[in-house]
Amino acid sequence: MSVLTSAKEIRGPVGWYRDxxxxxxxLAGITIxxxxxxxxxxxxxxMFSFNDGRSRTNWQGFSFRWYWGDQxxxxxxxxxxHTALFQTLKLGLLATLVTVPLGVLFAIGIDRWxxxxxxxxxxxxxxxxxxxxxxxxxxLLFVVTSLALPFGLGTSAQVVGLVTYQIAYPAVLVRARLxxxxxxxxxxAMDLGASQVESLRRVTLPMLMPAIFASTxxxxxxxxxxxxxxxxxxxxxxxxxxxxxxYNTARAAPTPALNALATLLLIAAFAAVVIGYLIxxxxxxxxxxxxxxxxxxxxxx
Amino acid sequence: xxxxREPSNRxxxxxxxxxxxxxxxxxxxxxxxxxxIVFGQRDPLFRTAVPVxxxxxxxxxxxxxxxxxxxxxxxxxxxxxxTVVYVGLASILCLCIAFPVAYYVSRLAGRWQGLLIALxxxxxxxxxxxxxxxxxxxxxxxxxxxxxxxxGGLFDVNVDWLTGQPVVVVLGLAYGYVPYMVLxxxxxxxxxxxxxxxxxxxxxxxRVSSFLRVTLPMCRPTMLAAVLLTCLPMLGDYxxxxxxxxxxxxxxxxxxxxxxxxxxxxxGQAGAFVMLVLVATVLPMIYYVRVTLRGDEVRx
Numbered sequence: 026m027s028v029l030t031s032a033k034e035i036r037g038p039v040g041w042y043r044d045x046x047x048x049x050x051x052l053a054g055i056t057i058x059x060x061x062x063x064x065x066x067x068x069x070x071x072m073f074s075f076n077d078g079r080s081r082t083n084w085q086g087f088s089f090r091w092y093w094g095d096q097x098x099x100x101x102x103x104x105x106x107h108t109a110l111f112q113t114l115k116l117g118l119l120a121t122l123v124t125v126p127l128g129v130l131f132a133i134g135i136d137r138w139x140x141x142x143x144x145x146x147x148x149x150x151x152x153x154x155x156x157x158x159x160x161x162x163x164x165l166l167f168v169v170t171s172l173a174l175p176f177g178l179g180t181s182a183q184v185v186g187l188v189t190y191q192i193a194y195p196a197v198l199v200r201a202r203l204x205x206x207x208x209x210x211x212x213x214a215m216d217l218g219a220s221q222v223e224s225l226r227r228v229t230l231p232m233l234m235p236a237i238f239a240s241t242x243x244x245x246x247x248x249x250x251x252x253x254x255x256x257x258x259x260x261x262x263x264x265x266x267x268x269x270x271x272y273n274t275a276r277a278a279p280t281p282a283l284n285a286l287a288t289l290l291l292i293a294a295f296a297a298v299v300i301g302y303l304i305x306x307x308x309x310x311x312x313x314x315x316x317x318x319x320x321x322x323x324x325x326x
Numbered sequence: 327x328x329x330x331r332e333p334s335n336r337x338x339x340x341x342x343x344x345x346x347x348x349x350x351x352x353x354x355x356x357x358x359x360x361x362x363i364v365f366g367q368r369d370p371l372f373r374t375a376v377p378v379x380x381x382x383x384x385x386x387x388x389x390x391x392x393x394x395x396x397x398x399x400x401x402x403x404x405x406x407x408x409t410v411v412y413v414g415l416a417s418i419l420c421l422c423i424a425f426p427v428a429y430y431v432s433r434l435a436g437r438w439q440g441l442l443i444a445l446x447x448x449x450x451x452x453x454x455x456x457x458x459x460x461x462x463x464x465x466x467x468x469x470x471x472x473x474x475x476x477x478g479g480l481f482d483v484n485v486d487w488l489t490g491q492p493v494v495v496v497l498g499l500a501y502g503y504v505p506y507m508v509l510x511x512x513x514x515x516x517x518x519x520x521x522x523x524x525x526x527x528x529x530x531x532x533r534v535s536s537f538l539r540v541t542l543p544m545c546r547p548t549m550l551a552a553v554l555l556t557c558l559p560m561l562g563d564y565x566x567x568x569x570x571x572x573x574x575x576x577x578x579x580x581x582x583x584x585x586x587x588x589x590x591x592x593x594g595q596a597g598a599f600v601m602l603v604l605v606a607t608v609l610p611m612i613y614y615v616r617v618t619l620r621g622d623e624v625r626x
Contacts, residue, residue: 060445069460069470127348131346147619149349151614153349156611157603159600163587167593171377189353252454271459275458320516
């Protein structure tokens with residue numbers, strides 16, 4: 026009898042616990058629960074953007090009413106909604122166009138230039154990366170409202186703020202990549218007679234291309250999701266992007282058109298990231314020095 | 327003597343100059359402007375802030391006005407205490423959720439790893455406002471959460487989730503910021519050396535003790551950095567609160583900043599709160615920078 030019970034025990038929960046080859050079911054369960062918790066609410070919000078009725082909680086049938094069907098309140102017909110979308114995309118493009126070259130050159134410069142000044146600049150850049158966004162936003166708001174600057178509140182102030190907040194992104198990614206490729210290729214080029222500028226342009230920059238490209242996509246996706254900076258530095262409803270629009274109307278009985286607007290932004294961000302990732306994979310196809318997985322793309326290397 | 331391997335610094339200076347100039351002009355200088363406004367004057371007629379640029383003429387009235395009101399029992403104390411409690415609870419919650427998830431995806435996921443990473447990164451590219459809007463929809467009085475809790479009308483549950491419930495704010499903060507915790511933890515756990523863990527098991531440590539005595543100590547720096555990366559933005563957060571509660575009963579320091587920035591005549595106070603948050607966050611930020619710089623030295 027006792028032999029039987031002990032065998033039973035080993036097959037029971039204790040045996041399961043002691044089995045070194047058991048599948049990690051608990052952790053898998055937690056992970057799946059986390060993913061459902063983090064993504065399902067958004068999917069439900071997307072679903073209700075296709076709702077045929079005014080409600081965002083009761084499903085009344087599928088339609089494109091809130092995208093273009095409704096003559097006055099759909100995203101297509103309501104000017105305040107599609108201006109917000111265009112403002113978001115405009116800010117995304119402008120801020121990315123300024124941030125990436127600035128950040129890449131900055132990263133190469135402070136990586137190679139030895140001394141106190143570049144070390145201090147590096148610290149400044151890292152602090153700008155982790156400072157609570159609201160602090161920078163209020164500081165810049167004070168600057169724009171209390172100094173006579175060549176630009177006022179609105180798109181230009183928003184772009185300045187976004188560039189300041191995002192410049193660390195390409196800088197960090199490019200510096201990490203510079204550290205992995207090392208200096209030997211550049212030195213080889215210079216030993217073979219290339220000048221400093223030539224070796225930078227024809228050896229280093231091409232090798233940095235995947236990191237530069239990844240940071241372009243990441244900065245764009247981050248900028249179009251930004252809220253704090255663009256809200257403080259906006260100038261009336263004409264320069265309010267989608268995130269501010271959602272903030273202003275989310276608690277004031279909005280229609281599913283707001284969900285539709287948010288969904289369109291979501292599609293824009295995902296299109297940028299997916300296309301970006303596919304191109305990134307092509308770029309790093311034959312490159313052993315950098316990972317080509319999605320984690321490498323997101324800068325987690 | 328071989329030809330100098332370190333060519334002149336001039337090229338690097340030229341490359342770095344625009345970025346350094348930008349950061350000085352639009353990052354460091356604005357912080358000085360905040361100081362000039364906090365210690366500046368107020369226009370008696372329009373009640374607008376008048377910055378005073380010379381530090382010798384600074385007037386600490388507005389700053390002491392705020393400073394004397396942050397102690398226990400004063401006007402601003404509840405919001406500051408709430409900030410600490412909410413951010414602390416939300417961070418602990420984030421860590422409890424993010425650590426197992428990151429551990430599973432980085433070490434045990436097998437062939438699903440690529441897909442799981444993509445799903446973990448996805449919330450990054452969904453606008454924060456959209457994610458909060460999703461919860462506003464779910465937590466309406468006739469929303470899905472109340473419907474599920476009432477088991478399809480079986481019980482009469484009519485919880486007003488969106489009117490100043492601290493639980494909702496803390497959960498909302500955790501929901502909003504947990505992706506910022508998962509990714510750094512994933513990167514750190516991914517780098518964890520497998521042979522160390524195997525060695526500890528071979529030398530007789532049980533699963534639990536090898537986790538407690540090898541895994542946890544080895545990823546302590548990563549965990550600290552991950553907690554910082556979530557805590558710091560949370561400290562300035564006001565929009566989660568505005569969307570999920572919109573009640574002064576749950577206001578945090580971010581709400582104090584946001585409300586006083588928009589009120590006429592309170593610009594100086596807003597600046598004082600900004601300085602306060604900056605002082606509170608400057609040590610963690612320096613710690614983060616030091617950890618990052620040390621990581622750079624190891625790598626190069």
